[in-house]
Amino acid sequence: MTTQHETEKVSRRSLIAGIAAAGGTAAFAGVAAAQSMPGHDMAAMQDDAPSAVNPYSAPSIHEGGHGQMITVGRVDAAANGFDPTAMLTDWDFGTVSLMEDGRVLRTFEVEAIDKDIEIAPGVTFPAWTFNGRVPGPALRAKEGERLRIVFRNYGSHPHSMHFHGIHSWRMDGVPGAGLINPGEEFIYEFDARPFGCHLYHCHALPLKRHMHKGMYGAFVIDPDPELHPEFADAARSRLYGTPENARWQELVMVMNAFDTNFDNANEFYAVNTVAHAFAQQPIRIEKSRPVRIYLVNVTEFDPINSFHLHANFFDYFDTGTTLTPTLRTVDLIMQCQAQRGILEFSYAEHEAGPYMFHAHQAEFTELGWMGMFDVVEA
């Protein structure tokens, strides 16, 4: 520490000398000495620091991995009407009925609503939402089902639901195909395919604005084990409602960001909207159960986002459309805008305790996109 500080003092003096030399002569050494703070060294700072926090000392474990680098205060989840932690496991399965041919018809109801939401402690954002939440409901279905999405626009602008999936042009949610005016209703109908981790978003123009205002959500199609006999076990572990699936801890994470001053650059980055939510409230993980994350990137303005897991490695299924990993044993993946995939990992061999995860663009991390897993014995 002291050694490092000596270097700093020297560099400051040489800086002054440098500027003075540029002016044509030697440094005014007396002034330079007067300006260097008496004992600008970290050891001495501890004693004369006016605030309780010493900015130059390493943060303790009680400061939760982020030290002082964190937003101040907590977001009022009740007022928002949604909670980032609850959203991790909050799937919308719609309502199920049988069609005449015996196939399953799954119906979702989604409404576009203008809503002011608190995206970071004390910061209100005038969002456009699906069902009053950002991200919108995480829709989940099974491969091969018939899907019907009843969409009503109660917002102040034209909106649509554009699904990443396989369907007719008439169901695509672009202008002229399900992009509706305020007060109107449209029913999207198509088969659930291909299986994977997908997303939907509003495709009204200008697209950037409709995206970063909050109109997106996860859209997961579980594989049907009967259609994939060669990987039936893997398919069953992905299929919601099976015993194989129940042992997994499944989390849906939508990496998003907010441009609060509308300068086409984001002020806040997060997973599930609220900056630093999982830094303030770590996600509880039982170490004996494997973890599966459905990860979707909807960040606007920045071309890519990423996910880095600390002290562990994972298998990655890009777009989730395969039952064998597309990347094995990595601790970092990146996703471009609207890219998504599935992460599978386990803490079974780990010591219980706090484990960090975050985007590895340090800027995103420092502007809110970081969190902790609280791995517990169980």
Add this chain to the structure above:
Amino acid sequence: MTDTSPGAPTAGWRRFAWLLAPLLVLAVAVAWIASVDPLRSFNNGAPPVEAIAFERVVLDSGGIKTFIRAGGSEPMTIAQVQIDNAYWTFTMDPPGPLARGSTAWLQVPYPWVLGEAHRINLVTNTGATFEHEIPVAVPTPVATQGQLTQQAIVGAIVGILPVAIGLMFYPALRGMGSLGMGFLLALTVGLLAFLLVDMTFEALELSLQSAALFQGQAMVILAALSTFLILMGIGRRSGQPEGLALAFYIAFGIGLHNFGEGLAIGAAFAAGSAGLGTFLVLGFAIHNVTEGIGIAAPMVDRRPPLWTFGALTLVAGLPAVFGMWLGSLAYGPQWSALALGIGAGAILQVIVEVTSYFLRRAEREGQSWLSAPVLSGFLIGLAFMYVTAAVIKI
């Protein structure tokens, strides 16, 4: 007066009533507008106007502290603080929303790095952002004895020393012919004219950094005009100032200018942007030597007592020391602008008085004010100041 005096008591009451009437109407209007809110129909749902001025930034071992002034149409709330694009914990004193014109300290325990640049960015509850750059981070000088002494020495070198040296030309200037005297006074007006222009622009530039509610530019001009008028009034109480009195007015005006120069050097210190080398300090000293000559000019045909030279030196030079002290503590730009505006007014007064003294002399001695020595004196004064200023502009 005499014809109204018989009815004076009634007239007084009536006058009072007439005074009261418009005030009453104003009070009723204010109450009506506040309660009925006839402007409600203009409310189009737009967010309130927000503005923040950063008046001071203090860097110390506890991190970064900044003194901010709000200028919003409604009270503003600072929701989060970013330093270098990272959200950081902070405390605010006093906490809570900031009404228009009110101020608060923000303390951020951020480990700033010596000699490097940092950016403060405040995010309000509406998501608006307000940024302030720290170009070179150095510890903000604190008013310790050692610190103050060091600054006083620099202040003395740029303020007191050159004025004293300039005044030492006095014996050599004595006994000059009327042409020489004309040259000398014109030289004085020339250098004062440079100071006036320089100071006015400096003040206007500084005023732009201050909160809008101070109306910085208007404040500078009005302060200059008021100072000018007040000093003219004081100066002319017993005739037009000449000789020793005129020398003191010049010294006073120059003293205010040197105060401004001290502020600038001190502020440069505090901002970390000054590599204040010997060259710069010497530049200030040479630049200011002419000020001593200017002060001496109206006395060359008098016999002032010796103590007056000491007094004149202090009046003109000492304010540089005070300026250094104040400037290095990084007070709000509006106060520096105000000080410079007042200085500009004082300089204007001495320009008028020296010119008027010169014109009276010229008339008495049958000289033209457009003669070669006079014009060259004026232009040499301007040129000398301009050229030496090239060294000291940071």
